[in-house]
Amino acid sequence: MSFRLEAAIGERGFDTAFEVHDGETVAVLGPNGAGKSTLFALAAGLLRADSGRAVLDGRILFDDRAWVPPHARGVALLAQEPLLFPHLNVVENVAFGPRAGGASRHDARGAAERWLGEVDALALADRRPAQLSGGQAQRVAIARALAAVPQLLLLDEPFAALDVAAAPALRRLLRRVLAKRTAVIITHEALDAHMLADRVVVLEGGRVVEEGPTAELLERPRSRFAAGLAGLNFLQGRTTAPGRLRVEGLGDVFGVERPEADAALAGEDAVAVFRPADVSIYRPSEVPHGSPRNAWRAIVEELEPRGPQVRVHAATPRATIVADLTPAAAAELDLGPGSAVVLVAKAAAVAVYSA
Numbered sequence: 001m002s003f004r005l006e007a008a009i010g011e012r013g014f015d016t017a018f019e020v021h022d023g024e025t026v027a028v029l030g031p032n033g034a035g036k037s038t039l040f041a042l043a044a045g046l047l048r049a050d051s052g053r054a055v056l057d058g059r060i061l062f063d064d065r066a067w068v069p070p071h072a073r074g075v076a077l078l079a080q081e082p083l084l085f086p087h088l089n090v091v092e093n094v095a096f097g098p099r100a101g102g103a104s105r106h107d108a109r110g111a112a113e114r115w116l117g118e119v120d121a122l123a124l125a126d127r128r129p130a131q132l133s134g135g136q137a138q139r140v141a142i143a144r145a146l147a148a149v150p151q152l153l154l155l156d157e158p159f160a161a162l163d164v165a166a167a168p169a170l171r172r173l174l175r176r177v178l179a180k181r182t183a184v185i186i187t188h189e190a191l192d193a194h195m196l197a198d199r200v201v202v203l204e205g206g207r208v209v210e211e212g213p214t215a216e217l218l219e220r221p222r223s224r225f226a227a228g229l230a231g232l233n234f235l236q237g238r239t240t241a242p243g244r245l246r247v248e249g250l251g252d253v254f255g256v257e258r259p260e261a262d263a264a265l266a267g268e269d270a271v272a273v274f275r276p277a278d279v280s281i282y283r284p285s286e287v288p289h290g291s292p293r294n295a296w297r298a299i300v301e302e303l304e305p306r307g308p309q310v311r312v313h314a315a316t317p318r319a320t321i322v323a324d325l326t327p328a329a330a331a332e333l334d335l336g337p338g339s340a341v342v343l344v345a346k347a348a349a350v351a352v353y354s355a
């Protein structure tokens with residue numbers, strides 16, 4: 001069931017071409033207002049585009065002449081909140097789709113029980129939605145979406161409304177359920193993308209700014225947003241030589257061409273990407289001799305405890321750079337907001353590639 005959508009909405013600055021291949025799960029990432037919900041609303045038939053078309057499994061869902069209404073699209077949308085019918089019990093909620101599709105009461109109930117079994121929620125069949133935990137309700141909502149046998153499944157941040165304890169079990173369930181299904185998931189978590197998606201599409205300002213296989217994209221992000229999600233530092237500039245990047249406000253940044261065989265040409269837009277653990281912090285008077293090539297003056301903005309590490313956010317003239325230190329090292333440096341420091345990143349730990 002491949003899905004393809006190209007659509008523009010002037011009022012929202014939305015102008016996007018988007019595709020999901022048969023059996024593939026795509027994660028849609030992007031900052032607030034990027035157009036993620038707009039993409040879903042267009043696919044589900046809750047919103048009309050100014051121009052464009054969408055095709056699911058060879059059927060036109062909309063174009064400049066045709067318009068298939070939401071219930072006839074074969075598209076199921078799972079919202080952040082489970083949105084179950086409060087007056088129906090669990091099995092009736094799940095049977096609703098098959099009933100609406102013309103199944104007999106008996107067959108619809110059978111289908112509902114099968115799908116509830118699929119999401120390990122059969123034991124909840126007789127409960128009302130008000131008697132379910134957040135995680136249980138989301139399981140039931142997934143069963144209800146699947147019971148409608150959608151050709152395309154859209155999941156809008158399915159873990160957003162859950163407490164952290166309930167998310168891992170549901171994530172594993174979705175991993176099983178989404179395998180071989182054509183699906184799109186909106187998420188703000190790198191873990192979701194890694195666990196659930198074959199491919200990632202990054203939206204910003206209503207446009208696709210980056211897309212690619214999940215592991216590759218999160219390891220070598222080309223957008224600030226994807227780098228942030230992957231927990232990596234990210235600088236943009238222009239190459240001046242192989243492995244060297246001129247970054248406004250920071251001067252030349254030295255790194256290693258990645259991949260080695262594909263050196264960015266001089267003058268090309270490129271990015272330098274490095275891990276917070278590969279950034280060291282010094283007092284300005286104590287920068288080691290032998291002049292490290294990447295040494296940037298910065299002012300500490302914030303210290304953030306992260307398990308056994310302290311994450312230091314430090315502002316350079318160009319961008320905030322984050323460094324992970326041990327609490328002992330942070331204390332030894334007497335760091336606090338406003339401290340003047342020098343950040344050092346070894347060239348060998350900085351990946352440079354074309355943007």
Ligand SMILES: Nc1ncnc2c1ncn2[C@@H]1O[C@H](COP(=O)(O)OP(=O)(O)OP(=O)(O)O)[C@@H](O)[C@H]1O
Nearest residue numbers: 011012013030031032033034035036037038039206
């Ligand atoms: N009902 C609406 N009417 C007009 N403009 C809207 C409406 N909803 C959203 N927009 C605009 O459309 C653009 C895309 O918003 P959208 O809600 O699709 O982003 P999003 O990526 O889903 O954001 P978030 O992560 O905050 O949910 C934004 O500029 C937003 O202000």
